[in-house]
Amino acid sequence: MHFTADQYIVFDNSTFESLNSFLSDSDHDKLFILVDEKTRKHCLPKLAEIPAISLACTIEIKSGEEHKTLQTCEYIWNDLTANNASRNSLLINLGGGVIGDMGGFAASCYKRGMRFINIPTTLLAIVDASVGGKLGVDFNGLKNHIGMFNHPEKVIIQSCFFESLPERQLRSGFAEVIKHALIADSNLWTYLQGIDDLTQVNWDEIIPRSVEIKSEIVAQDPTEKGLRKVLNFGHTIGHAIESMFLNTEKPLLHGEAVAIGMICEAFLSENIGILSVSKSEEIMRYIRKIFADISINIDNFDVFFDYLKQDKKNKAEKYQFSLISDIGKAVFDHSVGNDLIEECMKNYQELIKA
Ligand SMILES: NC(=O)c1ccc[n+]([C@@H]2O[C@H](COP(=O)([O-])OP(=O)(O)OC[C@H]3O[C@@H](n4cnc5c(N)ncnc54)[C@H](O)[C@@H]3O)[C@@H](O)[C@H]2O)c1
Ligand SMILES: [Zn+2]
Known part of the structure; x- marks a missing residue:
């Protein structure tokens, strides 16, 4: 590439x-x-x-x-x-x-x-x-x-x-490659669809484009005043999940939490009406092919929201999200209230139970 x-x-x-x-x-x-x-x-x-x-x-x-x-x-x-x-x-x-x-x-x-x-x-x-x-x-x-x-x-x-490198570490990094495709490059996304075994990947085909996406975004906004925030797609919910699991018997690697975060934030994009149902399903299907499902304890949403509150992007009690409006197109500074977030987390739990 x-x-x-x-x-x-x-x-x-x-x-x-x-x-x-x-x-x-x-x-x-x-x-x-x-x-x-x-x-x-x-x-x-x-x-x-x-x-x-x-x-x-x-x-x-x-x-x-x-x-x-x-x-x-x-x-x-x-x-x-x-x-x-x-x-x-x-x-x-x-x-x-x-x-x-x-x-x-x-x-x-x-x-x-x-x-x-x-x-x-x-x-x-x-x-x-x-x-x-x-x-x-x-x-x-x-x-x-x-x-x-x-x-x-x-x-x-x-x-x-x-x-x-242990395969688990490789997979964790792969979440960021998926993220780069979702926020900026539908062709890369199409290419990734052919990958299901991370031990068989030709990394030299993927890495240059993935690095380029990050590099181009950073060049336009080096100190994260605006556009660079799109790199946080999947990370608002992902970080909260990562923190929830931090002191448990099975802590998650960053990318494992971000993978779930991307599914939930794709649902969020769909729920607020900027992403089509078919695209959100496509995203969910692929991420679940690569990453194991992780059950989140949604009986206690207070704990989850306590972690979500720590997010640096929050403004005036509203959660600020970087979301996607299509595969390859990201938006940032979307404020979303508790109810919708809760609904998305429930959607995810139901999905993995099915
Ligand atoms: N600066 C940024 O923009 C930015 C972006 C994302 C993440 N980060 C930071 O990166 C860190 C996570 O990075 P990471 O996932 O590489 O974790 P890491 O640096 O902890 O490496 C993961 C593990 O793999 C081992 N390891 C490294 N290379 C290996 C190899 N080739 N073979 C075998 N083992 C190897 C390491 O010793 C470590 O145990 C976090 O601290 C995070 O905050 C920074
Ligand atoms: Zn990350």
Whole structure:
């Protein structure tokens, strides 16, 4: 698929020629690589042939969202300081969205900003977290509470990292690919219809277009004043579901919650009369083909609405939604009241019981 997004995003080949030539031409004084125990084991060896990498200083942190904190940044800053990193040193963030968001944030603060590039290793990090310049860490239980907008010098994209990525993680990232199609590209949506087994996908066919969609939207509204909100399709209800499951025995991955969120928000789009019944059914059918149904406890709507209230987009007691008016067409700033939301959640529950 044709790709026209920002030049700093590079689709590399499996021998990482572009990365190699970037590092050879770069005049950094020292090279650092941020990894977690999993990306050190599975991803770093894939870069072993690159001469510059063998001279780099590796900083390893523990994997997981619970480590996306200022304490971990302090650990990174200590390591950088102990190894005499300067502003002209280069940090490579090799990992999923946690490494990308936190490594970028730590680099941007270190000596008021050292150089950094991202090599995302999960599907979610490739099609979502690496594009758009949002960096940061969680704070006092609040997600991405401390952070900034800043861009890496390069984002190097290669799907060979998926060889070691658990299928569940792959599927979670796939929710964002589906979202990009639904909000911006009916052709991509048609292409996705042919996919039901995520282990058999030719990612190089899909990733460039998915990245391009996000990149084009972000370019038009870098700081989320308007249009960028369309990227929140499925996320208002999705985040509430994700939070509801957070402290249970079976927490959901982000994309698993967003998948259900997209079904419910397609119903919402249908209920307020902007999306046809047939399109909403088409969306629901496909998402249910890829993602397992998840039963939401709707006996206690208060709990659900408590989580929904946390959404950053809310205005004057009304919930603000990004919805779709067709496959490939999104709208934003739609206020919706409690009753309709409740009805959609009930629709979803009935659907999965049937
Ligand atoms: N900046 C943004 O715009 C943006 C957008 C979306 C999400 N995010 C952030 O991204 C994070 C989620 O990213 P994620 O889903 O990549 O999670 P993650 O970074 O936690 O990675 C998921 C798991 O996969 C492991 N892993 C990574 N690559 C691997 C590989 N190739 N093989 C085997 N294991 C591998 C990681 O160690 C981790 O255990 C969240 O913190 C979220 O806030 C940011
Ligand atoms: Zn998301």
